[in-house]
Amino acid sequence: MSDPLYTHLLRARVDFTHRLQPWDGFGLNYVQTCHTPDPVADPQDYGGFDTLADEEIERILDLLFGPDGLGCGVVKMFLDPHHAAQPIAGGAPAYDHRRTTGSMLRFAHGARQRMARQGRELSILGTLYGPPGWMTRQGTFRGRDLDPAKEQALLDYLVDWAHFLLIREGLPLRHLSLHNEGECWRRWTPEGFDLPRDTGHDYNLHWPPEQVAAFVPRLRRALDAAGLPDVGVANGETFSWSRFSGWGYADALLEDAQAVEALGLVTSHGFYNPWPHRWQGSHDPSGFLRLRERRPDLKAWTTSASWGKMDAQMAWEWHHQIAQARISALIPWACCQRSRLWAGGDPNPGTAIRVAGEGTWQVEPGYHFYQPLSRAGQPGTTVCATSCNEGGIFLTAFSGAGSPHPDAFVLTNCTDQTWPVPVEVRGSRHAAFRARCTDARSRFAEAGRHELEAGRLVYAAPPGSVTGFYGC
Numbered sequence: 001m002s003d004p005l006y007t008h009l010l011r012a013r014v015d016f017t018h019r020l021q022p023w024d025g026f027g028l029n030y031v032q033t034c035h036t037p038d039p040v041a042d043p044q045d046y047g048g049f050d051t052l053a054d055e056e057i058e059r060i061l062d063l064l065f066g067p068d069g070l071g072c073g074v075v076k077m078f079l080d081p082h083h084a085a086q087p088i089a090g091g092a093p094a095y096d097h098r099r100t101t102g103s104m105l106r107f108a109h110g111a112r113q114r115m116a117r118q119g120r121e122l123s124i125l126g127t128l129y130g131p132p133g134w135m136t137r138q139g140t141f142r143g144r145d146l147d148p149a150k151e152q153a154l155l156d157y158l159v160d161w162a163h164f165l166l167i168r169e170g171l172p173l174r175h176l177s178l179h180n181e182g183e184c185w186r187r188w189t190p191e192g193f194d195l196p197r198d199t200g201h202d203y204n205l206h207w208p209p210e211q212v213a214a215f216v217p218r219l220r221r222a223l224d225a226a227g228l229p230d231v232g233v234a235n236g237e238t239f240s241w242s243r244f245s246g247w248g249y250a251d252a253l254l255e256d257a258q259a260v261e262a263l264g265l266v267t268s269h270g271f272y273n274p275w276p277h278r279w280q281g282s283h284d285p286s287g288f289l290r291l292r293e294r295r296p297d298l299k300a301w302t303t304s305a306s307w308g309k310m311d312a313q314m315a316w317e318w319h320h321q322i323a324q325a326r327i328s329a330l331i332p333w334a335c336c337q338r339s340r341l342w343a344g345g346d347p348n349p350g351t352a353i354r355v356a357g358e359g360t361w362q363v364e365p366g367y368h369f370y371q372p373l374s375r376a377g378q379p380g381t382t383v384c385a386t387s388c389n390e391g392g393i394f395l396t397a398f399s400g401a402g403s404p405h406p407d408a409f410v411l412t413n414c415t416d417q418t419w420p421v422p423v424e425v426r427g428s429r430h431a432a433f434r435a436r437c438t439d440a441r442s443r444f445a446e447a448g449r450h451e452l453e454a455g456r457l458v459y460a461a462p463p464g465s466v467t468g469f470y471g472c
Helices: 055-067 103-115 149-168 209-225 241-246 249-254 257-262 284-296 310-323 364-377
Strands: 012-022 023-029 072-081 122-126 173-177 233-234 263-266 300-302 352-359 359-361 382-388 393-398 408-412 419-426 432-438 447-450 454-462 467-472
Touching: 012 263, 023 364, 055 103, 055 352, 055 359, 072 103, 072 149, 072 300, 072 408, 122 149, 149 173, 173 263, 209 233, 241 249, 241 263, 241 284, 249 257, 249 284, 249 310, 257 263, 263 284, 263 408, 310 364, 310 408, 310 467, 364 393, 364 408, 364 432, 364 467, 393 419, 408 419, 408 454, 447 454, 454 467
Parallel strands: 012 419, 023 072, 072 122, 122 173, 173 233, 233 263, 263 300
Antiparallel strands: 012 382, 352 359, 382 393, 393 408, 408 467, 419 454, 432 447, 432 467
16 A cells, blocks of 8 residues: 555546547557568468457457447558559559458458447548559569559559448448558668568558658549548558657648648557657657647547557556547557567567467457556547646546547556545536456456545555546
């Protein structure tokens, strides 16, 4: 227990009257084809569904999207580089959007069907993982530079994928994103070919800021021409928000009035490494906030983030993405992983479901530490202001006003002590909150009903815990 001589000075507040950004939901990403240069000779399913029986896949989908599952409302789907072989001169490419996506499509349909049965709607973000090699200057798999003569071919590639998902598959594609960490120019030789030491990298193409700014309005026009006006255009996904803000991407968009107008969503990965080195990254919101000055209606989504050590610090880091980067959705990296399939080992090995192969799988701690947050931040809620004067305790809150969801907040205790936290709750519609806690021993376990007395409750937060409070 924390030192009783000091606990009377501890203060925490959740203010449901101080509403910040709208919240579109927490999300999940199923990664299928991510490395292989030849999906016929060497097919790949990183998520591992290809090793599982149908009933096991259904059990996993229930855990992720069922009424007692994570409650996520967003799914990210990759467009890999194997959907179109190089056409014969003068001909059009023949698209095959199923060969490398069967498990990912099953994941998305499973999410949509389960959410529909609950009266909820799914939102899908599609991301270009990388183009076919024949679209690059290098003319090879994972070539670095887009061939200017193939720009229209790439637009067609993106639009045909969007049409396939939305029209042919009936999946609710909301946004189409231009790239996967396309700012990382050090992943290639000076001539633009693969570096031997980087064979573990997934699909990429180098996207300089000016190329991003030029493609946003072009893709907008191409989608409109194809009868897909409701699919928004996202700018692509840098490694971190600090790269979007500080590496010229926000500047390039702001310098192009057509790009600012055509932009439907601002996106970035949210990997966090505070120290100066190649993979440094922070949650710097300045680029997004500058775009918001021009377009107050714009939202930002974090489209990949680390599961860390799958503990309370994971929730702490995601809290700061919401509070600092001002995002409206968060999608962590690959929620199902068959880890041995990642060349050289996945640099972000945390996950929700670990697939061992040979038909076996297990629920990882990441699932349970995610659940208090994902159940609290339902699509259609609003992020609210919170505060706490202890450096190891954080609160994340979502107002359900105007939605069918209750007010909810999450208390994360990253310290190694139990703290009796007095939480002042302002402006809630509810007189009581039911709590569920995940820590080293509990897995989203019932943690009591807490009545508000004089507008506050006191909760003994276990060490290393993430506890969700849901209005009742």
